[in-house]
Amino acid sequence: MDISRLTIEDARRALDAKEYSAVELAQAHLDATKKRNADLNAYLEIYDDVIAQAQAADAIIATGKQQALTGIPIAVKDNILIRGKRASSASKILEGYVAPYDATVIERLKARGTVFIGRTNMDEFAMGSSTEHSVFGRVKNPIDSARVPGGSSGGSAAAVAGGLAVAAIGSDTGGSVRQPAAFCGLVGLKPTYGAVSRFGLMAMASSLDQVGPFARTIADTRIIFSAIRGHDANDSTSLPDGFFTGNEKQPKTIGVPRAFLTEGMDSDVLARFEEALGKLRTEGYTIVDIDLPHAPYALSVYYIIMPAEASTNLARYDGIRYGLSVEGADSMEIYRKTRGQGFGTEVRRRILIGTFVLSSGYADAYYRKAIIVRDLIRKDFEKAFSQVDVIATPTAPTPAFRAGEKEDPLAMYAADIFTIPVNLAGVPGISVPMGTVARDGVNLPLGMQFIAPHGGEDALFTMGEAIERVALQ
Amino acid sequence: MMDGQKVDIKVLADLARIEVGEADMKTFEGQIPAILSFVARIQEVAESGETNMNPAHKNVMRDDTNPYEPGVFTEALLDAAPRREGDYVRVPQVIKGGKHT
Numbered sequence: 001m002d003i004s005r006l007t008i009e010d011a012r013r014a015l016d017a018k019e020y021s022a023v024e025l026a027q028a029h030l031d032a033t034k035k036r037n038a039d040l041n042a043y044l045e046i047y048d049d050v051i052a053q054a055q056a057a058d059a060i061i062a063t064g065k066q067q068a069l070t071g072i073p074i075a076v077k078d079n080i081l082i083r084g085k086r087a088s089s090a091s092k093i094l095e096g097y098v099a100p101y102d103a104t105v106i107e108r109l110k111a112r113g114t115v116f117i118g119r120t121n122m123d124e125f126a127m128g129s130s131t132e133h134s135v136f137g138r139v140k141n142p143i144d145s146a147r148v149p150g151g152s153s154g155g156s157a158a159a160v161a162g163g164l165a166v167a168a169i170g171s172d173t174g175g176s177v178r179q180p181a182a183f184c185g186l187v188g189l190k191p192t193y194g195a196v197s198r199f200g201l202m203a204m205a206s207s208l209d210q211v212g213p214f215a216r217t218i219a220d221t222r223i224i225f226s227a228i229r230g231h232d233a234n235d236s237t238s239l240p241d242g243f244f245t246g247n248e249k250q251p252k253t254i255g256v257p258r259a260f261l262t263e264g265m266d267s268d269v270l271a272r273f274e275e276a277l278g279k280l281r282t283e284g285y286t287i288v289d290i291d292l293p294h295a296p297y298a299l300s301v302y303y304i305i306m307p308a309e310a311s312t313n314l315a316r317y318d319g320i321r322y323g324l325s326v327e328g329a330d331s332m333e334i335y336r337k338t339r340g341q342g343f344g345t346e347v348r349r350r351i352l353i354g355t356f357v358l359s360s361g362y363a364d365a366y367y368r369k370a371i372i373v374r375d376l377i378r379k380d381f382e383k384a385f386s387q388v389d390v391i392a393t394p395t396a397p398t399p400a401f402r403a404g405e406k407e408d409p410l411a412m413y414a415a416d417i418f419t420i421p422v423n424l425a426g427v428p429g430i431s432v433p434m435g436t437v438a439r440d441g442v443n444l445p446l447g448m449q450f451i452a453p454h455g456g457e458d459a460l461f462t463m464g465e466a467i468e469r470v471a472l473q
Numbered sequence: 474m475m476d477g478q479k480v481d482i483k484v485l486a487d488l489a490r491i492e493v494g495e496a497d498m499k500t501f502e503g504q505i506p507a508i509l510s511f512v513a514r515i516q517e518v519a520e521s522g523e524t525n526m527n528p529a530h531k532n533v534m535r536d537d538t539n540p541y542e543p544g545v546f547t548e549a550l551l552d553a554a555p556r557r558e559g560d561y562v563r564v565p566q567v568i569k570g571g572k573h574t
Contacts, residue, residue: 097553098552100552101546101549233535236533300512300513300515301512301515303511304512304515320556320562320564321562322553323555324555329565330565330566330567331565331567335490336490336491340491340492345497349508352505353505353509354489357509359488365516366509368524369519370512370519371524372519372524373519375522409504
């Protein structure tokens with residue numbers, strides 16, 4: 001059984017035709033993790049009940065009541081709760097923490113008989129773009145081990161790209177699914193804000209966070225998205241189920257914000273992007289230039305709003321309620337020592353920035369102004385979508401970079417320049433493989449990002465399928 | 474950051490309840506002002522917009538009834554606490570003896 005490029009659709013066909021069982025499929029993935037995980041560091045833990053989960057899936061298949069995901073082995077990011085399993089957000093501060101309940105996405109996947117292989121490595125508390133900021137060590141890009149897999153969901157991306165899972169779940173606050181998908185040659189989706197419940201996802205920046213899938217094809221991405229999306233009373237930002245009907249319009253016009261595609265832009269990436277656009281043109285799509293005048297401010301807006309929200313959300317890690325607790329003479333000393341020793345450098349840096357932009361005397365100049373500019377960015381998208389059906393950009397300005405290359409935090413932050421505006425506007429975005437560029441003798445994958453209006457995931461899948469089609473020509 | 478403004482990392486660390494060692498303090502003192510002056514770029518355009526008084530998302534409250542039987546999550550939640558005494562999370566004494574000053 002070759003599982004390295006296996007899709008959910010192919011596995012479904014084979015499982016239903018009894019070519020192999022869910023147990024055999026799970027065992028093949030366990031064997032692959034034994035061979036490769038120690039090197040890639042994609043999984044932090046391989047669950048000890050994988051075969052039992054697969055046996056339960058086989059029992060469902062035997063009754064003929066299987067669904068698209070029954071028996072499919074997937075990987076789950078370490079910031080999503082699975083009842084009875086450890087969850088750490090790759091942080092020392094959650095040492096020994098065991099999830100007391102299932103995240104809603106997990107509940108939905110369990111109801112479909114999905115098999116969870118393990119929890120994946122990530123940038124601590126999802127803060128990073130390279131998965132180098134994990135207390136458990138960096139994740140290697142399976143395509144070139146000297147390079148990063150992207151981040152923060154780098155372990156999930158590496159697990160799928162390395163053949164250690166058929167698909168994976170991650171979270172995307174500023175590009176943490178799309179950018180690693182691009183760096184690892186996968187499809188990655190950031191759904192519309194409110195499409196997928198965050199109940200049981202460790203909150204980072206609540207006005208930006210979304211759970212999203214990694215998969216090898218658009219068809220597989222669609223399968224996972226339709227399984228995990230849906231209204232949830234446990235997430236107050238959850239959209240009503242009717243929100244997605246009536247959005248099935250076929251996209252015809254693609255807008256390209258050319259003036260925005262300049263800062264830090266690798267010329268080879270831009271050339272591949274233009275080639276892909278040319279192919280879409282021959283497929284009958286109309287390509288027009290659009291303007292997102294405030295998009296160049298998105299990175300600055302993001303690095304005010306995200307740390308502000310993160311500093312608030314992470315206040316709950318105090319050494320009293322869960323995880324690590326360092327002894328101290330009084331409560332204040334427990335908080336200070338636990339948080340000082342339990343949080344890594346990037347997390348502490350962002351909490352301090354968040355504390356500054358919210359502090360008395362500075363909140364007006366930073367946080368409140370960022371809210372205003374965020375609204376200008378949102379309006380830029382609204383205006384653009386009155387002219388075009390979807391927007392296209394490269395997912396990232398460069399291919400996967402070398403580990404250790406971006407020590408300056410500002411240089412690292414710039415890796416998300418094209419994905420961040422999407423979270424700020426709350427619209428859905430997808431990264432789809434768009435060819436490769438050669439670096440040091442290795443062909444590195446690149447991603448093309450499509451962006452649609454709220455609830456426009458169908459348009460993203462249509463565009464993704466168009467790219468998959470032209471790539472085969 | 475506004476030009477020439479100094480950021481006191483120690484004050485921020487106190488507000489955030491985070492102990493920062495000397496080496497990290499030096500690093501943060503270099504990096505955080507640079508990040509703050511980068512993000513201050515938004516002030517160039519913030520004047521052209523206005524505060525949105527009608528946000529797309531509203532706070533949603535659940536009904537004011539018991540959503541589940543009291544006590545069903547007690548064990549699971551208390552199990553996560555580093556220090557426990559019976560059905561309580563134990564913390565060091567907050568109000569100390571002696572004269573209040």
